[in-house]
Amino acid sequence: xxxxxxxxxxxxxxxxxxxxxxxxxxxxxxxxxxxxxxxxxxxxxxxxxxxxxxxxxxxxxxxxxxxxxxxxxxxxxxxxxxxxxxxxxxxxxxxxxxxxxxxxxxxxxxxxxxxxxxxxxxxxxxxxxxxxxxxxxxxxxx
Numbered sequence: 537x538x539x540x541x542x543x544x545x546x547x548x549x550x551x552x553x554x555x556x557x558x559x560x561x562x563x564x565x566x567x568x569x570x571x572x573x574x575x576x577x578x579x580x581x582x583x584x585x586x587x588x589x590x591x592x593x594x595x596x597x598x599x600x601x602x603x604x605x606x607x608x609x610x611x612x613x614x615x616x617x618x619x620x621x622x623x624x625x626x627x628x629x630x631x632x633x634x635x636x637x638x639x640x641x642x643x644x645x646x647x648x649x650x651x652x653x654x655x656x657x658x659x660x661x662x663x664x665x666x667x668x669x670x671x672x673x674x675x676x677x678x
Contacts, residue, residue, distance in 0.1 A: 553596045553604055555611050560596045567592040570607075575616030584610050 553560040553569075560569045570581035585592055588606045590599070599607075615623065631639030641648045647657050658664050 555608050562597040565593050569596050573616050575620040
């Protein structure tokens with residue numbers, strides 16, 4: 537009985553997979569779990585896993601330490617998280633500074649990529665409205 541408890545505790549003590557300070561979920565497939573990193577989507581995650589020769593469906597808790605280190609090494613070579621966020625914000629700032637059409641759209645908090653604004657830009661403009669059925673009052677009983 538005591539032996540079984542020791543084995544369970546060893547399995548629980550296995551550290552979660554962490555890349556650049558972000559914990560990769562243990563219970564999800566690696567293909568999905570890697571997308572918790574900003575700048576890594578499904579296609580990039582699949583390319584990383586193919587490069588390391590790991591099956592996409594493997595879960596993070598089932599990964600060996602060597603494979604985990606290989607994945608970390610590849611991801612650290614990519615531009616993700618803080619560096620990528622800084623680059624994106626500097627690109628937007630550059631567009632605003634040169635007063636390009638896209639920069640002006642960013643300044644005015646309007647859709648940037650050619651969407652219509654008469655009806656469908658509520659989220660971007662902050663003009664969210666309730667649907668018809670939400671504002672009803674209870675009918676008074678006599």
